[in-house]
Amino acid sequence: MKRIFLVLSVFMFMFVCVACWGEETEEELTLYSSTSETNLQILLPEFEKATGIKVNYIYDSTGNIVTRIKNEAENPQADVVWLPEANILADTQYFENYVSSNNNLYEDAFKNTTGYATNVNYAIPVLIYNSNMVTNPITGYSSLLRPELKGKIAFGDATSSSSAYNHLENMILAMGEGANNDEKIESDEAWDFVEDFLNNLDKKIITSSNVTLTGVVNGEYAVGLSWDTKGYEAIKAKLEGDTAYANIEVVYMSEGVVAKNSSVAIIKGTKKLDLTKKFVDWMSSQEGQDVIGEKLDGAHPILATAKLADYKKSDTPLNYIPITTAWASSNKQNVLNRYTEVYQRIFA
Missing domain, CATH: 3.40.190.10 (Periplasmic binding protein-like II)
Incomplete structure (x- = not known):
């Protein structure tokens, strides 16, 4: 009897642990991006620190990522993208319609008017x-x-x-x-x-x-x-x-x-829609924009009130x-x- 009880106890412990591990992976996202890999390694931990959501990323050229999203349309392998705005809007059928809760903070020229691409930075x-x-x-x-x-x-x-x-x-x-x-x-x-x-x-x-x-x-x-x-x-x-x-x-x-805008967007068919919305909202928030402005090399935040690193400030028009x-x-x-x-x- 003791042996049976011991076996059952071990089995229950393993079951609970597996369930816990499964819950941990549910709090993770996969991002496809062609932005600077160095910048990804700086920004994503900041997002995790703020929200508790871990983001795994796959870095590649814009063209390769677009092809990958199309090929995986029936079974998406990622949840969100951070790409040039033009590449997202070129074919919106592969993305979820979502407008960030921060959209009203932006100047009209940068607002998400299509429902798909949330502008978060621009590059020159x-x-x-x-x-x-x-x-x-x-x-x-x-x-x-x-x-x-x-x-x-x-x-x-x-x-x-x-x-x-x-x-x-x-x-x-x-x-x-x-x-x-x-x-x-x-x-x-x-x-x-x-x-x-x-x-x-x-x-x-x-x-x-x-x-x-x-x-x-x-x-x-x-x-x-x-x-x-x-x-x-x-x-x-x-x-x-x-x-x-x-x-x-x-x-x-x-x-x-x-100047070219880069945007975040939610991949159509993701099973983690709530988490992806949190990612889009944080990237377009004051906190997320401050990280882009202060800590990311060469990424200019869209939000006018975002903080900037000294070396990004220029008097030359x-x-x-x-x-x-x-x-x-x-x-x-x-x-x-x-x-x-x-x-x-x-x-x-």
Whole structure:
């Protein structure tokens, strides 16, 4: 009898423990994101500290994540995404309709009006260069056509890399001619510049935008086209006395910059809808926005009242090129088609 009681006791203990472990995993989310992995490692523990909800993440390129979400539509393997707003709004059938409880805190231009994408930060394309490898400072896109830079420019595949595509879009609008964006992207001046730029790459395309900064730092490339996320990472390291970054400079293009919003959204079919709503709400809250502003390199919070790290504060006004997500989405395929024609002609 004692033996039977002992066996039953052990069985009940194991049952209770398994149940407890199961409850713990219910308090976890899986996030797909193409934002800086360093920033994910900083922000997600802050969310867990505030809510008790752990977030496991899978980091990949935007294109790969979008493909993955579509392939997993019948059996979602993640719960939330943090991606460029345009990629979420391009096909909303894969996302749940949810508007954050903080939506009314935002300026009208940043509010979630579609029901799917909650804007939480924006980023701006930049040029990162090694001053030891150039004769004169880099100031903008026009600098990239210098003969001395041939084969020494780090640029990704604009058909699959969001950072490369956004630089392409920025480049066309900055270097094109016309009374509006529609005229600029069709102008000969824009595409003549793109062709000259691609020729100066000397048939070299980097396979991952993650190597842009490291390639410039180690001298493999003289200049790289990236986001200010990586730019701020370099500036911060330089200010902290890291000698590897002593010769690294970061500039916004003098011809103009196109800021891009990034958003969080809930993947359709998640079994953890309540937890995902808490994630979206926290990311768009004052607390979440303060974390983005103070602790994340190169991520600019959307909320106007968010706190900012000192190195993010600038007295230099930027030359912003106005653009809407709807316009960018509707013109993207046309831009890619034109780009592919030029690319194949040069790289063939």
